[in-house]
Amino acid sequence: MPISTEEFNLLRDFIIKHSEIDVKPEKTYLLESRLTRMMVEMGATNFKEFYLNAQKDTSGKLRERIIDAMTTNETFWFRDSKPWSLMKETILPQLIELIRTRAKTRIRIWSAACSTGQEPYSIAMLLDDYISTKHPAGVSMDNFEILATDISPSVLFLANSGRYNQLAMSRGLSEEFKTKYFNTNGKIWEVSPALKKRITFKKFNLQDHPSALGSFEFILCRNVAIYFSDAFKKELFKRIHSVLNPPGFFLLGASESLVGYSSDFDLVEGQGAIFYKKK
Numbered sequence: 271m272p273i274s275t276e277e278f279n280l281l282r283d284f285i286i287k288h289s290e291i292d293v294k295p296e297k298t299y300l301l302e303s304r305l306t307r308m309m310v311e312m313g314a315t316n317f318k319e320f321y322l323n324a325q326k327d328t329s330g331k332l333r334e335r336i337i338d339a340m341t342t343n344e345t346f347w348f349r350d351s352k353p354w355s356l357m358k359e360t361i362l363p364q365l366i367e368l369i370r371t372r373a374k375t376r377i378r379i380w381s382a383a384c385s386t387g388q389e390p391y392s393i394a395m396l397l398d399d400y401i402s403t404k405h406p407a408g409v410s411m412d413n414f415e416i417l418a419t420d421i422s423p424s425v426l427f428l429a430n431s432g433r434y435n436q437l438a439m440s441r442g443l444s445e446e447f448k449t450k451y452f453n454t455n456g457k458i459w460e461v462s463p464a465l466k467k468r469i470t471f472k473k474f475n476l477q478d479h480p481s482a483l484g485s486f487e488f489i490l491c492r493n494v495a496i497y498f499s500d501a502f503k504k505e506l507f508k509r510i511h512s513v514l515n516p517p518g519f520f521l522l523g524a525s526e527s528l529v530g531y532s533s534d535f536d537l538v539e540g541q542g543a544i545f546y547k548k549k
């Protein structure tokens with residue numbers, strides 16, 4: 271039975287309440303297609319009954335499955351390429367310089383919606399490649415901590431496994447990095463243990479204040495705020511600002527911008543891309 275407007279609105283509000291993901295009415299089909307199977311599996315005969323079950327479920331398991339199903343997890347290695355050139359030429363050298371000059375002993379980087387892990391592993395590869403080829407004095411990967419979080423347990427499981435199929439590997443990764451940082455049996459590629467140990471994966475809902483995670487010198491929050499309301503985007507960028515330490519680098523997705531949401535950052539351009547810096 272197709273979803274009614276009342277049922278759509280109940281589920282839309284439920285999903286916003288628990289994740290901030292706002293499924294617009296024109297995307298009704300998305301909600302319906304992603305939740306129908308779960309509804310049938312549960313033995314519910316319509317979406318209202320399914321919603322009421324989710325409301326009643328004190329274990330939170332059904333809620334978690336619904337939110338997981340409603341996340342969009344598209345990602346790939348070095349996504350959009352230009353911001354990664356910018357990172358290589360501008361952001362990472364400045365962070366490394368802070369360690370080299372002993373201005374800091376530890377740099378914390380946060381990938382705030384890491385999906386299946388390509389984003390944090392791309393950071394780790396870029397950083398490791400930089401350090402292992404340029405040998406900045408007194409700087410090693412031990413000076414860097416990469417925290418990668420997401421709301422979805424299923425993508426975190428994959429990210430944490432560090433295992434990718436041929437299709438995932440064909441999206442954005444150079445042959446050089448594939449050889450340098452992965453082991454393969456011909457079908458599955460696995461991130462090398464040395465690189466994997468550089469990243470901590472953790473479940474984290476961006477609805478919660480990130481101060482629970484500590485503070486960071488560099489935050490990537492890419493291609494996730496697009497799913498949130500304007501009001502929550504403002505709040506999220508305010509919170510991100512509050513957990514950024516100097517030099518306070520902040521990167522959004524290539525099609526995203528802070529215009530209209532935050533004036534707490536300076537915009538910096540380079541390599542055909544932009545990043546933000548805490549004022």
Ligand SMILES: C[S@@+](CC[C@H](N)C(=O)[O-])C[C@H]1O[C@@H](n2cnc3c(N)ncnc32)[C@H](O)[C@@H]1O
Nearest residue numbers: 289341345383385420421422475476492493494
């Ligand atoms: C399109 S992916 C972006 C992945 C990566 N940052 C990139 O740009 O390639 C969006 C991710 O945001 C996550 N997400 C959505 N709502 C979230 C929330 N409230 N808290 C944390 N992560 C969330 C989804 O699970 C999904 O993996």
